[in-house]
Amino acid sequence: MADYDQRPRGGRGGYNNRKRRYRDEDDYDRRPMRRRYEEPLVVKVRRQLLSIAELPLKPVEDEVVSIARTVCDNSDDEELRNDFYSLTLQLVIEQPFKIPFVAAVVLVMNTIRQDLVGEILNRAAALTNEAIAKGEWREVKLLLKFLGSLQGLLTGEGVFPVLEDILAKAVDLQTENNEENLGPELVKIILFTIPYIMASSSTDSQQKAASMVQNTDIIAGEPHVLQSLVDPYPGNGTAEATAPNGVLSLLQKQLEHEAATGWELACLPRPWKVLLESGPDTLASAPKHDLPAITIPDVVNAGPRPLLPELYFSVYANQDIETVPPTTDIASCLLRDSIVDTINILDYNRMATARFLIDLDCYFAPDTFVKRATPFDRLRDIEGDRSTWKPEDVAVDAVFSQLFQLPSPEHKLVYYHSVLTEACKIAPAAIAPSLGRAIRYLYRNVDSMDLELSYRFMDWFSHHLSNFGFTWKWTEWIDDVALPNLDPKKAFIQGALDKEIRLSFAQRIKGTLPEPYQQLITEEKEKDTPDFKYNDDSIPFSQEGKEILALLRKKSPEDAIQSVIDRIHTQATDMNLPDPLVLSTDAYMTSICYIGSKSLSHVLSCIERCKERLLAIGPASEPARKQIIDSVMDYWKDQPGIGVNIVDKLLNYTILSPTSVIEWALAKEGGRLSEAFVFEMVCATVGKVTGRLRQVVLAKNAKGLLPEQKKLLEETVERERKSMKELFQVMEDALIGWATGSKDEQVESGDMGSEDAMVRQWGERWLRVFRRKLAVEETWYLEAEKEKVEDKGEEMQVEADGQGDGMKIDTEPSQGAE
Secondary structure (H helix, E strand, O other): HHHHHHOOOOOOOOHOHHHHHHHHHOOOOOOOOOOOOOOHHHHHHHHHOOOOOOOOOHHHHHHHHHHHHHHHHHHHHHHHHHHHHHHHHHHHHOOOHHHHHHHHHHHHHHHHHHHHHHHHHEEEEEHHHHHHHHHHOOOOOOHHHHHHOOOEEEEOOOOOHHHHHHHHHHHHHHHOOOOOOOOHHHHHHHHHHHHHHHOOOOOOOHHHHHHHHHHHHHHOOOOOOHHHHHOOOOOOOOOOOOOOOOOHHHHHHHHHHHHHOOOOOOOOOOHHHHHHHHHOOHHOOOOOOOOOOOOOOOOOOOOOOOOOEOOOOOOOOOOOOOOOOOOOOOOOHHHHHHHHHHHHHHOOOOOHHHHHHHHHHHHHHOOOOOOOOHHHHHHHHOOOOOOOHHHHHHHHHHHHHHOOOOOOOOOOOHHHHHHHHHHHHOOOOHHHHHHHHHHHHHHHHOOOOHHHHHHHHHHHHHHHHOOOOOOOHHHHHHHHHHOOOOOOHHHHHHHHHHEEEEEOOHHHHHHOOOOOHHHHHHHHHHOHHHHHHHHHHOOOOHHHHHHHHHHHHOOHHHHHHHHHHHHHHHHHHOOOOHHHHHHHHHHHHHHHHHHHHHHHHHHHHHHHHHHHHHHHHHHHHHHHHHHHHHHHHHHHOOOOOOOHHHHHEEEEEEEEOOOHHHHHOOOHHHHHHHOHHHHHHHHHHHHHHHHHHHHHHHHHHOOHHHHHHHHHHHHHHHHHHHHHHHHHHHHHHHHHHHHHOOOOHHHHHHOOOOHHHHHHHHHHHHHHHHHHHHHHHHHHHHHHHHHHHHHHHHHHHHHHHHHHHHHHHOOOOOOOOO
16 A cells, blocks of 8 residues: 555556656655765964965965964864964975965964064074074074064063074184085075074164174175185186185175165065054054074084085076076075075975965065066066066075085985976976077186086986987087087987987987997897807907807806806916906906896896806905906996996995906096996995995994903904095095196107096096095094084083982981981
């Protein structure tokens, strides 16, 4: 009956109208109604604060007021309040572009709920003290910028007493040692904080700021003694070297100019001016707050990162139209500082970093930049005093300043490569032309550039082209193809093409090049497997070489191979050839290379099988050990990158010694100094030695070691340090010979022409690089030992305090005696 009652009644067809019944059922929507989702308030505020100033079409002042009022109106929500506190300071430390906007939110809040502002100041001061104790000086700088932006709501002199304490400590450090790097770093923090104070709502800081700038001149006005060591353009004898601009001295001059002209600071945004719309008395009547104590300890921590003088590097210098701020304008340092901090802080997310760089114009004052992606030629049409600075040029310039930082950037070089790649993918129309002009500038100056930087440029250039189809306007450099191989520009072209081949294959790269470049990629480079030279019967010991190859392929026992090697030794002795072991080593190692030519795993497997014989060669004959390198590099002469990789693995097996690699690279042929793969090989070898020393020094300085462990590690450190110094001395002796023209090969030839002059120039460039590397390692070692002594002193003080307390307890009467 239930089924009967549910049948539709009436209508055409009566009870049998199945069509209508099914249609009615289909029309009925059985899905449950979706509940309306309301975003929790804490999530909404978090999203608004995280995206503040990121939308160019939305007035940032409206965002500032909206966030401040929402937080104040809902301040009873503890979760919202605490999340806002932590996120505010997190933004300050992780996204420096947003410091003025976050500070503006706090200023607006101060006109509504001043108790919330007091908590933010307390947390900011506590975080600053923690950063000072840890030696995290970048965090200290960012937090002081934030507090400086709040100068208008602070009582008394606000942030200036903290800056005075920092300056006093910097002067003390410089007085003790003028080569101290921490002192200039502290002064840099002061100088970068002052502009944010002067762009704040404070109205009575001009005199104090001018006085502070005058006081910092004692340190900032003098160039650092180590500044010449990290000069990116030393000249190299090709042109008169220009004096490098240190960031610290540059900023000092710029601030002196600002103090004399009324602190315009046109590039810094002032979103706090939204408060002036509600009346000029709004800011004046807002409550003031005391800045919680920020103390500088007697012994300051230098921090985890090495501190060396920073020079201002630009790839857009000397253009007929300014696309980046000139060094006479304080915007050059302020923009660069914020961009560099953003790049180095967000190293864990290259895509977010690239997006911030593309949106650079959102975070600074209006009219600081021209419209994004404005063509360079259109800049000539801009009239009057309007800015011609391109935001993409400023961003790219900052990335290159880190990529070309000496002695080393904060992160791996490939990170900066990837940032430029991502930026180019996000906004190709804007970034690609900027990169093109940067490449042309760097190539024009490649012969006067520091040698290490020229190879960084080569690595980035080839890597970048590999991400964009290996396309470049090679026709611009056609004239340089005819230059001698020792010319720096020709060496750059050859090195870049070799690296491109390593990232792809020869036929593809050859297809991207104009006709004059075709000769640089020979038929041998296009072969996947180089020829086995002993297949040519005219080569001495060709029969024995083929027999060794066959035996190695069959994995024959060593006795069978030894009999063939003995035949080579016998024939060599009969022909009065010197050191027969060199000849047999050549046949043996060439056979290994041929068998392992399919892949790196093949050659490693073969080396592993033959390791015992290879390990015995070095102690028996030093020339034979060098012959191992000769054989590898001769077999892979058309693809030297593979040879360098194999030599690196042979070093890991200790079949080769670092000294043998250095002597092979630098002792015989001056022409090798212009080869990119030789520099790569030497740098990798030196890096292994210095890395090993750092590893054992850190192990020695670790806490909790037993006395016998510590003694063993101390002996290891001394041995490794001695080995490192000997290695650098071998390099020094070899390179001085080439740099001064006193090598036997140069003296015997008697040719003091252009080729010899080029070799001397290459020798000087190499010397500069590796003298700097030695200085860096020595400085690192002394700092590590200094930290160990300080830690030991603290431990002894703690022990002494503990012993004193124990004696005091022993002399006190017990409770029972009373």
